[in-house]
Amino acid sequence: xxxxxxxxxxxxxxxxxxxxLLLAVGMGQSWPFALAILNLCIISAIMSLGxxxxxxxxxxxxxxxxxxxxxxxxxxxxxxxxxxxEAWAVGGQGMAVSFVLVVxxxxxxxxxxxxxxxxxxxxxxxxxxFIGAYFVINHxxxxxxxxxxxxxxxxxxxxGGMGMPIIFxxxxxxxxxxGVAWVIGKITLGLRSDYLAIATLGISEIIxxxxxxxxxxxxxxxxxxxxxxxxxxELELQTTPWFVDMVQSLFGGRLAALVDSQQADAxxxxxxxxxxxxxxLCYTGLFSVVLVVVLLLSMKALNSPWGRxxxxxxxxxxxxxxxxxNVVRQHxxxxxxxxxxxxxxxAMLVTLDGQFTPTSYQPLRFTxxxxxxxxxxxxxxxxxxxxxxxxxxxxxxxxxxxxxxxMDLITAGMDQTSDLxxxxxxxxxxxxxxxxxxxxxLTMRFMPKGIIPEETRLHSV
Numbered sequence: 001x002x003x004x005x006x007x008x009x010x011x012x013x014x015x016x017x018x019x020x021l022l023l024a025v026g027m028g029q030s031w032p033f034a035l036a037i038l039n040l041c042i043i044s045a046i047m048s049l050g051x052x053x054x055x056x057x058x059x060x061x062x063x064x065x066x067x068x069x070x071x072x073x074x075x076x077x078x079x080x081x082x083x084x085x086e087a088w089a090v091g092g093q094g095m096a097v098s099f100v101l102v103v104x105x106x107x108x109x110x111x112x113x114x115x116x117x118x119x120x121x122x123x124x125x126x127x128x129x130f131i132g133a134y135f136v137i138n139h140x141x142x143x144x145x146x147x148x149x150x151x152x153x154x155x156x157x158x159x160g161g162m163g164m165p166i167i168f169x170x171x172x173x174x175x176x177x178x179g180v181a182w183v184i185g186k187i188t189l190g191l192r193s194d195y196l197a198i199a200t201l202g203i204s205e206i207i208x209x210x211x212x213x214x215x216x217x218x219x220x221x222x223x224x225x226x227x228x229x230x231x232x233x234e235l236e237l238q239t240t241p242w243f244v245d246m247v248q249s250l251f252g253g254r255l256a257a258l259v260d261s262q263q264a265d266a267x268x269x270x271x272x273x274x275x276x277x278x279x280x281l282c283y284t285g286l287f288s289v290v291l292v293v294v295l296l297l298s299m300k301a302l303n304s305p306w307g308r309x310x311x312x313x314x315x316x317x318x319x320x321x322x323x324x325x326n327v328v329r330q331h332x333x334x335x336x337x338x339x340x341x342x343x344x345x346x347a348m349l350v351t352l353d354g355q356f357t358p359t360s361y362q363p364l365r366f367t368x369x370x371x372x373x374x375x376x377x378x379x380x381x382x383x384x385x386x387x388x389x390x391x392x393x394x395x396x397x398x399x400x401x402x403x404x405x406x407m408d409l410i411t412a413g414m415d416q417t418s419d420l421x422x423x424x425x426x427x428x429x430x431x432x433x434x435x436x437x438x439x440x441x442l443t444m445r446f447m448p449k450g451i452i453p454e455e456t457r458l459h460s461v
Contacts, residue, residue, distance in 0.1 A: 010451065010453075011383045011384075011452050014387045014391075014452055015390075018387065018391060018394070022034050022037065022038055025037060031277055032273070032276045032277055032280060035280035035281065035284060036280060037393070037394060037397050038280075038284055039283050039287055040349075040397070041390040041393045042287040042389075042390075043345050043349050043352065044345075044373060044389035044392070044393040045291055045373075045387075045388075046287075046290060046294055046341060046344065046348070046389070047065070047069065047341075047342050047345040047346075047370055047389065048370060048374050048385040048386065048388050048389035049294055049295065049298055049341055049382060049386065049389075050065075050338045050341030050345065051065060051342065051370055051371065051373075051374050051385070052379060052380070052381075053298060053301075053334060053337055053338035053341060054334055054335055054339075055379055056374065056379040056380035056381070056382075057307065057310045057311065057314065057334055057380070058310050058313060058314050058330070058331055058334040058335075059314040060189075060193075060331060060334065060335055060338075061193045061194070061196055061197040061200075062197070062200045062335070062338070062339075063197045063200050063201035063367055064184070064200030064201055064203050064207075064363070064367075065204070065342055065371075066204050066208065066361045066362065066363040066366055067180075067200075067203060067204030067206075067207035068177040068180070068204075068339045068342040068343050068346065069342055069343070069346035069349065069361060069366075070208050070211055070358065071177045071180060071343050072170075072173030072174070072177055072342070072343035072344060072345060072346020072349070072350070073346045073349065073350040073361075074173075074176070074211060074217070074218055074356065075169040075170075075173035075176050075343070075346075075347050076169040076173065076227060076347045076350040076351055077161055077169075077218045077224050077350070078162065078169070078172065079161055079162055079165075079168050080161055080162075080163070080165070080169060080228035081160045081161035081162075081163070081227070082163040083159065083160040083161065083162065083163060084151060084158065084160035086151050086152075086156075087147075087148045087151045087156060087157075087158065087160065087216075088160075090147040090148065090151065091143075091144035091145065091147040091148035091159070092144075092159070094140045094141065094144025094147070095141070095148075095159070095216075097140045098137050098140045098141040101133065101136060101137045102133075105129065105133040105137070108129055109126060109129060109130070112125050112126055112129060144216075149215045149216050153215075153222075157216070157219060158215060158218060158219045159216060159217070165228060166228040166351050167230045167286075167351070169351070170290065170344050170347045170348055173343040173346055173347030173348075174340040174341065174343045174344040174347075176343060177339045177340050177342060177344075177346070178337075178339055178340035180207070181338075181339030181340070184199075184200065184203055185331070185332040185335045188200065188203075189331045189332055201364075204367075208358060208361050208363065211358040211361075212358045212359065218356055219356075220358065221358060221359055223355055223356060223358075225354065225355040226354065226355070227350065227351070227354050227355060229351070229354065230282075230286060231279050231282035231283060232278075232279060232282070234272075234275040234276055234279055235275075237271075237275040237278060238272060238275050243271070243274075243275065244267075244271055247267070247270050247271050247274045248267060251270050254266070254270075255267060255270075287348060287352075290344065290348065294344070295382055295383075298341075298382045301337075302382060309325065309330065310330060310334055311380070313325060313327055313330055369392060369393075369436075372388070372392045373385065373388035373389045373391075373392045373393070374388055375388070375450060376388050376391065376439065376440065376443045377389065377391070377450055377451060378449060378450025378451055378453045378454060379449075379454065380453075380454030381454045383452050384452035384454070387451060388450070388451070391451075392436075392439075395435065396432070399431065399432040399435040399436065400428075400431075400432050403428045403429060403430075403431035403432060403435065404425070404429065406428070406431070407424050407425055407427075407431075410424075411424055411425065
């Protein structure tokens with residue numbers, strides 16, 4: 001029995017159990033629901049891989065996961081939404097001037113910082129530069145924002161995007177997240193791990209606050225709905241002859257057993273159900289391709305000399321420094337790479353939802369879930385991160401109905417009008433957090449390195 005659960009067999013067993021759980025949901029609840037969970041599990045696995053690159057490879061404690069996820073979501077809007085020409089006409093020039101001035105300010109700040117010796121004169125010069133730039137930029141920025149947000153605010157009130165297929169946003173989401181991660185990394189990666197965690201969490205809150213309040217960028221809390229899809233719409237499939245014929249041939253035996261008057265209604269219902277399954281399977285195929293590519297690249301990187309160097313830096317940073325390795329530069333690389341993967345997952349999530357909702361990005365709540373995925377799956381092991389993404393998201397979704405069923409069971413013998421019974425049933429959904437905490441405690445007690453732990457290797461820098 002002990003040999004069955006050794007390091008080599010853990011991954012196949014874990015994914016086999018995960019597959020059985022998804023099959024159980026499909027047969028016990030519904031196949032569209034099971035596929036919906038599967039798609040979210042795949043996105044969660046990609047996000048978990050991104051955090052695992054940072055923590056598992058280099059020991060970087062990044063609590064700003066939701067900020068990078070939100071940037072990926074913003075990319076989906078900027079790519080797929082059509083440009084609002086009226087908004088560009090009234091405010092585009094002001095925004096363009098503001099952007100150019102921001103770039104000039106950054107360049108001047110870099111020149112001042114590099115060409116002046118550390119002193120009070122340098123600090124004063126930078127302060128004067130930033131204060132002056134603020135007022136100059138705001139002279140163009142504020143009128144442009146006011147004009148853009150007044151353009152039919154019930155429907156638009158923002159600049160729109162590029163009007164391209166949304167699938168391109170997956171690339172842009174990774175690039176945007178990587179760019180912001182580079183800026184954040186240059187500022188924070190010299191900090192100790194606990195300070196780094198606080199800094200990244202704070203920056204994540206800032207990013208989300210900007211997305212909520214800057215309506216000109218992505219409508220803020222008004223949300224952007226009805227985004228483009230890389231797969232067909234269900235209603236279109238239901239009226240497409242080839243799809244109706246396919247469903248009719250697949251369920252021909254069941255339809256043949258019905259009389260003519262019932263066949264049309266039965267076929268209609270089967271087409272509706274099948275269209276939902278077909279669309280979700282299309283998403284599954286697209287998301288699976290991305291997951292496999294990211295996983296293979298992550299495994300290749302981990303097993304390369306670069307990956308061995310990162311693990312050596314993680315295990316003994318002082319020894320790596322003594323051997324001439326630029327630890328801060330390597331940390332910046334891995335921070336940018338991990339954030340890019342998280343940004344890709346954020347763009348995929350908005351693609352699946354079809355809408356961008358800044359208020360749904362809750363850093364404390366969902367960052368905790370992503371870290372659970374990495375820790376329970378097995379930090380430092382890419383397959384462990386993938387399994388953690390699948391398992392934790394599955395538990396997060398199924399914990400609520402399981403809690404309600406459990407509370408129904410233990411209160412079955414109580415009086416139907418009992419206040420205690422009503423209170424217990426009303427509180428049942430909150431057991432979800434208890435279940436997630438219990439899963440973490442049990443894993444840490446019996447599998448402290450995760451369900452699929454990192455393989456121990458001898459490596460050198």
